Amino acid sequence: MTVGIVAQRDNDRAMSLASTLCDRLRATSAAVVVDDTTAGALGDHDAWEAAVPDSAPVDEMSACDLVVSIGGDGTFLYAARGAGSTPILGVNLGEVGFLNAIAPEEAVETVVAEVEHIQKTGSARTRAKPRLQASGDDWELSPALNEIVVQGERRGHGGGATVDVYVDDSLYTSGHADGVLVATPTGSTAYNLSERGPLVHPDVAGLIITGMADETGTPPLVVDVDSEIVVELTDADSGVVVSDGRVRKDVVPPERITVSRASEPVRLAGPPLDFFTALDKLA
16 A cells, blocks of 8 residues: 655654654555655655655645645645545644644554554545535636635725625625635634634534625525535626635636535544644634
8 A cells, every 4th residue: 555645844843753654654564655845855854864755746645545644734735635535644733733633742653553454454444524616617626625715806905896695596695895715614713714704513514605804794604515605706807716725716707606515525534633622722
């Protein structure tokens, strides 16, 4: 079997842990592949003495049997984008870590145990979490685990656009706003929360719609996870659609954007996160 490792760039702790993990995984007869950025950093790291393992672009991590993310939630989202349906296990080196359930001191033994389980049974122990797909007439963004944002060319005074939001063909809100954010329960603790959207437990089968500086004052709404959400963007020179803060599509209004549950979920491996314990770190 093959284990992919994606470590947070410019983080000595992440590189040291990646180095130790590579050594231990070799003892299990598992092949190791690291993403290109991690490979370059490992070759320069003081803790690394062996040959750097094979490397691949992060977008090819779906060819692995297990992907390990070492860092914060940003590193996890980066790794998940390339993992596809491959199980992904997150090691938390950040302050909050809603996506990374494994503490650094437990990381090596937890990963090795999961690898041995896969080798013995042929499959990982996983939990599926929904992702979001945003699309237009002739384009489609890569799926988002946290949120899709649709907004005018800029935020603040003089920016924004007229935003009409439909849920399963019924109009939910219409008016001027900086934009609108559609989040999964997993993403409710991220950008959604900073826009005063609600916290939603990750086991809830729903999607969250949160206005961004919405002049109508429409409250956030939680809808069924299989709802189709359509955002019509008008009265602006340009706009942008962003998936998980990384992948963006520039659009020219009037534009109709459809946001719905992606066909392929993220498959989380390893022990589950205690959501309420993680919430304490937000205080």
